[in-house]
Amino acid sequence: MSAFTGGMMKLGTYGRAALVLGGAIAAFGAAAQTGNSAAPLNLPTTNNVQIFGQDNGSVRKATAIVNGDVITATDVDQRLALIVLANGGRVPEAELQVLRAQVLRNLVDEALQIQAAAASDIKVEQSEIDRYFEQYAKNFKQTPKTFAEYLRARGSSDRSIKRQIHGEIAWSRLLNRKIEPFVAVGEEEVKSVIDRLNAAKGTQEYRIGEIFVASTPETANEARANLARIVDQVRQGASFVAYARQFSEASTAAVGGDLGWVRAEQLPEPLSEAARVLRVGQVSDPIPVQGGFSVISVQDTRQVLTADPRDATLSLKQMSINFPKGATREQVEPKLLELARTSQSMGGCGRAEEAGARIGAEVVSNDQTRVRDLPPALQEMLLKLDIGQATNPFGSVDEGVRVLVLCGRDDPEATSGPSFEQVYAQLEEERVNRRARRYLRDLRRDAVVDYR
Known part of the structure; x- marks a missing residue:
C-alpha cells in the first residue's frame, strides 16, 4: 500500500449529493455458492408443506397516502436501506424505528414536492432521471444494471433512488420558478459583504456542513432527540453527508448539507459560537436556531484571503x-x-x-x-x-x-477572495432557502395525509 494511493470521487450537479454512501459501496459481487444451501435447516423434503396463515410478500399495505399518492412499507424499507448502507450496515436495532419514522416523513415531503411541481406544469422526463442514475453508477465504476442489482441485493432499489432524483429535480425547478425570481439581493449588500471580507483578511474561515430539522414549540423535544441520535451515529463513524442528504430540511440537503466556505460572523450566532470551538472533523450537539434545530460539522478551515x-x-x-x-x-x-x-x-x-x-x-x-x-x-x-x-x-x-x-x-498564491457573482449567489441562496422552508411548511399544512 503506497502513501500516494487514494483519491476522491467527483459527482455531478445532483450526483454530488445523491448517493454518498460513506464508503459502503466497495467490493462488488460474491462467488456463487454450490450445493444445497438449505440442507442444514432440516426442512421437509416433500412438496406437501402446510402453510399456516396468509402472507403475500408482494402485496404491501400503504404506510401513508399523500393527497392520493401511496407510500408503501416497501418504499420506506428501500430508502431506509440506503441509510443503513451509508453506515456500513452498522445501525443499532433500537435506532431503526426512529430512522424509519424520519424516512417516512421525508417521503411525505418528497411526494408533496413532486405534486407541487406537477401542479405548476413542471415535468421531469424519465430520460433525465435515467441519465443522472447512469452517472451515479459510473461514479461507482458500475453500469446502471449492475448498480441496480447491487442495491437490490442490499434491500434498496434503483427505483427508490430514481424517485429521490425526481423529487430533487422537480423541487429545484419549482423553487426556480416560484421563489428565486422574487428574491432580491441589492448591489450595495454584495459590496458590503466583499468589504467586510477584505477587512477580515487573515481571519479564520470554515467549511461547514449542516443538518437542519424544522420544529414547532410542540415538536421541539422530538426534533432535538432525533438530531441527537444522528449526532451519536456520526460520532461513531456514520456518514454526515448521507444523514444530511436524507434528513436535513434545508435546501443544502441536495449537496449533503454543504454550506461552503463561510466566516463565523456569517453564521447565526449559535452556529457561529459552535464553529469557533469545534475542531476539523467534529460535529456539534443539536443547536436551537430560528425555526428548529441545526447540527454542524466543521469539515475544514483556512484563513480569509490568505494562501493556505x-x-x-x-x-x-x-x-x-x-x-x-x-x-x-x-x-x-x-x-x-x-x-x-x-x-x-x-x-x-x-x-x-x-x-x-x-x-x-x-x-x-x-x-x-x-x-x-x-x-x-x-x-x-x-x-x-x-x-x-x-x-x-x-x-x-x-x-x-x-x-x-x-x-x-x-507554494499557493494568495486568493483574491470571492467575486461579486459568488457573494450574490450565496446571499440569494440563503434567502431562497428560508422561503423554501416556509413553502414546504405550507404544503404540509394544506396536504391530506392518511397514515395507515
Missing part, C-alpha cells in the same frame, strides 16, 4: 520497507533505525535510489502531491521540512514502514 500552506504542491520521494508476515516489532527494530538514519543522512532526493538499494527499500516518486490530500499527521511533518529533508518513519509492521523525502514545493 496545505494547498502547496509537493514533489516527494517515498522510501518503504516491507516485512515478512508475522514479524514482531523487536525483530524489525534494527531495520527501522537503519531506514531513519539513511533517509536523514543520504543528502536529499538525488541519492534516494542509491540509498534505497543499499538498505533494501523501495523508492517511489510523485511530483503532484497536495499537502491537503495527505493525512493530518503527515501534513504537519511535511510543512516543517526544508527541501531534501525526510519525515520520521511511519506506517506499521504489517503494512510496511516508509518515509517521505521532500524534493520540492510549489
